[in-house]
Amino acid sequence: MLRIPCPWCGVRDETEFHYGGQAGIARPPHPDALSDDEWADFLFMRDNSKGEFAERWMHAAGCRRWFNVKRHTVTHRILAAYCIGEPAP
Amino acid sequence: MRKFSVWSLARNAVTGHERWPRQWRSPEPKSAYDVIIIGGGGHGLATAYYLAKNHGITNVAVLEKGWLGGGNTGRNTTIVRSNYLWDESAALYEHSLKLWESLSRELNYNVMFSQRGVVNLAHNLADVRAGRRRAEANRLNGIDSEWLTTDEIKRRCPILNTASTLRYPVLGGTFQPRGGTARHDAVAWGFARAADDRGVDIVQNCEVTGIRRADGRVAGVETNRGFIAARKVAIVTAGHSSVLAEMAGFRLPIQSHPLQALVSEPIKPVLHTVVMSGAIHVYVSQSDKGELVIGAGVDSYNSYAQRGSFHVIEGQMAALVELFPIFARLRMLRSWGGIVDVCPDASPIIGKTPVEGLYINGGWGTGGFKATPGSGWVFAWTIANDAPHPVNAPFSLARFSSGALIDEHGAAAVAH
Numbered sequence: 012m013l014r015i016p017c018p019w020c021g022v023r024d025e026t027e028f029h030y031g032g033q034a035g036i037a038r039p040p041h042p043d044a045l046s047d048d049e050w051a052d053f054l055f056m057r058d059n060s061k062g063e064f065a066e067r068w069m070h071a072a073g074c075r076r077w078f079n080v081k082r083h084t085v086t087h088r089i090l091a092a093y094c095i096g097e098p099a100p
Numbered sequence: 101m102r103k104f105s106v107w108s109l110a111r112n113a114v115t116g117h118e119r120w121p122r123q124w125r126s127p128e129p130k131s132a133y134d135v136i137i138i139g140g141g142g143h144g145l146a147t148a149y150y151l152a153k154n155h156g157i158t159n160v161a162v163l164e165k166g167w168l169g170g171g172n173t174g175r176n177t178t179i180v181r182s183n184y185l186w187d188e189s190a191a192l193y194e195h196s197l198k199l200w201e202s203l204s205r206e207l208n209y210n211v212m213f214s215q216r217g218v219v220n221l222a223h224n225l226a227d228v229r230a231g232r233r234r235a236e237a238n239r240l241n242g243i244d245s246e247w248l249t250t251d252e253i254k255r256r257c258p259i260l261n262t263a264s265t266l267r268y269p270v271l272g273g274t275f276q277p278r279g280g281t282a283r284h285d286a287v288a289w290g291f292a293r294a295a296d297d298r299g300v301d302i303v304q305n306c307e308v309t310g311i312r313r314a315d316g317r318v319a320g321v322e323t324n325r326g327f328i329a330a331r332k333v334a335i336v337t338a339g340h341s342s343v344l345a346e347m348a349g350f351r352l353p354i355q356s357h358p359l360q361a362l363v364s365e366p367i368k369p370v371l372h373t374v375v376m377s378g379a380i381h382v383y384v385s386q387s388d389k390g391e392l393v394i395g396a397g398v399d400s401y402n403s404y405a406q407r408g409s410f411h412v413i414e415g416q417m418a419a420l421v422e423l424f425p426i427f428a429r430l431r432m433l434r435s436w437g438g439i440v441d442v443c444p445d446a447s448p449i450i451g452k453t454p455v456e457g458l459y460i461n462g463g464w465g466t467g468g469f470k471a472t473p474g475s476g477w478v479f480a481w482t483i484a485n486d487a488p489h490p491v492n493a494p495f496s497l498a499r500f501s502s503g504a505l506i507d508e509h510g511a512a513a514v515a516h
Contacts, residue, residue, distance in 0.1 A: 013409060024411075050501075051353075055500045059355055
């Protein structure tokens with residue numbers, strides 16, 4: 012089980028959290044101007060890195076706030092937790 | 101290839117079974133092949149076999165970074181069925197199931213395909229509606245699916261707890277009699293032996309580290325044993341599809357998750373069919389050795405670690421004991437994890453890539469094993485003709501741009 016450091020509540024068990032996938036995907040400002048390929052890229056294509064990965068978690072059984080985590084996808088080691096909108100450390 | 105028969109068995113019994121030949125060669129890789137298949141799991145080996153058998157392409161190498169069938173082929177829970185909702189999926193999985201039915205004879209290798217039937221339980225009204233709809237859709241596609249009432253399920257599986265007082269009572273379920281299980285290692289070994297017999301080079305401990313391209317098309321692969329040239333390269337690396345795609349410079353709509361499974365101590369035969377519950381996340385069958393083989397949903401987070409969190413196993417054990425109180429005091433022998441490549445629509449990607457001469461077969465999510473022969477069959481066709489077969493044409497990478505997704509989250513029966 013992962014132990015996840017919520018920026019507001021501190022380190023808690025993974026079972027308190029909800030996973031949100033890759034972090035930092037910005038919605039395109041003008042979706043109607045995109046081609047089908049560009050829209051598919053936003054909608055479906057994702058980083059799936061073997062190694063460091065920036066992802067979102069939500070503290071569902073705590074403060075219920077979303078935040079970002081940088082985690083290694085082979086060792087599962089959590090390298091950083093940071094707020095939405097902040098650049099990845 | 102020395103054929104297995106009752107005579108060869110008798111002959112080798114006389115010599116203490118010490119003179120069986122090796123079932124496939126371990127050749128040094130040549131400097132060039134017509135086709136290179138990256139990944140020596142069931143799907144890759146099946147692709148090599150059907151390339152050689154159906155299309156006469158035998159100058160083929162299967163490159164495996166570890167050992168044959170050591171990835172998801174040896175980590176799944178061996179369930180085979182074809183009761184998928186949409187016409188596209190029904191065609192693909194049913195094609196595969198038909199190949200399963202003659203596979204042992206085809207390969208001269210006992211893959212222990214056992215058509216003991218698969219029950220998918222319904223626990224709420226939405227499950228009932230979706231299950232009945234799926235069973236009817238299956239029948240329209242010529243698949244032997246039927247709807248069973250709670251009593252009918254109880255007759256087939258007396259140890260199942262069908263009390264109405266359950267938190268998630270059994271309200272019925274779909275049943276596919278031709279579904280069942282197969283021995284997953286034997287599938288890899290059988291395809292390897294048969295492909296090797298037709299001249300395919302199977303190279304183990306050969307890891308692909310790069311995909312070389314020239315003039316917009318594939319030129320070969322870099323490996324830990326040097327560069328190997330090929331005009332056609334096929335990626336069949338369940339669990340690492342995105343990693344290989346990145347080597348070739350394109351992205352996939354795939355996320356890799358751990359999927360855990362476990363087996364119990366062996367007991368006398370008590371469970372004569374496969375029972376799956378998508379709603380409370382457990383599926384179970386009993387192996388020929390008597391062990392219960394148990395699986396459930398994926399871990400929520402992305403991972404390449406081939407292990408997951410314990411609370412997921414805890415959840416699936418709770419579901420198992422709720423459905424089968426008789427299993428409450430069983431001890432579990434071992435658990436493991438595999439990495440599954442999940443697509444947004446729970447359907448695979450089988451076809452061409454943006455790189456000329458490079459093909460991909462992946463994104464099977466939690467349910468690739470059942471498709472092994474059919475997947476290899478259509479993928480071999482795709483590679484040989486440089487165009488998808490009508491059966492796998494809908495499963496192209498382009499469907500994510502066109503929007504023609506094939507949503508099989510319901511039939512996948514496992515939470516993605």
